[in-house]
Amino acid sequence: MAIELDAPAAEIWGLLRTLFGQHRRRFLGAASELDLHPAQAGALLQLDSPLPMRHLAALLGCDNSNVTGLVDRLEVRGLVTRQASDEDRRVKNIVLTDAGRRLREKLLDRVGRPASGLARLEALEQIQLRDLLRKVLEEASEPPAG
């Protein structure tokens, strides 16, 4: 049996990938139940506040041209509207409608809350886990996604 110098890190990564998989299935399931394509659900989650098309495209990691069609379909369903910017008339801000906001809340109810497994940790353990993850992410400046 070979000695695994890096065994804990490798197992941690495996455990995290399992968590990722659970989260992803939860996200896909929630989107499906709400009759949203994953990309549409991802866009809704990003729209905490109004965003220009190009900004939304950057957050979704795709080209501007993709966002045109995506927003078209959300707009047809009455979930978002395009608002011309006052400062720069080229820019259109995407704004959630009331219906869009309600749907976004439903999504958050399902994917924005902690995985059930966290409840198995006692209060002190949760604080330990929080501190360890903080340290892992210390330098990270990237925003949470999906």
Add this chain to the structure above:
Amino acid sequence: MAIELDAPAAEIWGLLRTLFGQHRRRFLGAASELDLHPAQAGALLQLDSPLPMRHLAALLGCDNSNVTGLVDRLEVRGLVTRQASDEDRRVKNIVLTDAGRRLREKLLDRVGRPASGLARLEALEQIQLRDLLRKVLEEASEPPAG
């Protein structure tokens, strides 16, 4: 300011979602560089050993019929082959070719290894984190994904 009874769990979930986002971007970037669609890259990662179509579909969370086309395209690129099962002639096992195995290794080099942030933890902290995650996932029987 309202009292957050569940503050650590909520922050943990936020930190984990940040990690998910990093992992997802790394995954999408690696797939793109290797000229693979995300779904194709996900399939390759699942093919550690040969799998029947239906099993692959279940792991990818999509319908059998989708896997037909996906495997078609992987087969055209010489990354996988279909092997009829001996036990049940309805079943086709999807097997990586040598080229497929090499491409899968390249993928794993990029997404299968621990996030760099883990290196910020000392040995003892890694063991603590591992044990906490083990507990969180205690009952989970789901396999890791993508």
Add this chain to the structure above:
DNA sequence: TATTGTTATACTCTATAACTATA
């Protein structure tokens, strides 16, 4: 009769390039 994989269809996503209207 039920299951495995395929085909057919329709809609969505995604990348690329060309276009417009602003700046």
Add this chain to the structure above:
DNA sequence: TATAGTTATAGAGTATAACAATA
């Protein structure tokens, strides 16, 4: 000249339903 968003196009993903072969 550069940028924000659109349009056009092509390839891929996805769900559904219908189908052939096998169990």
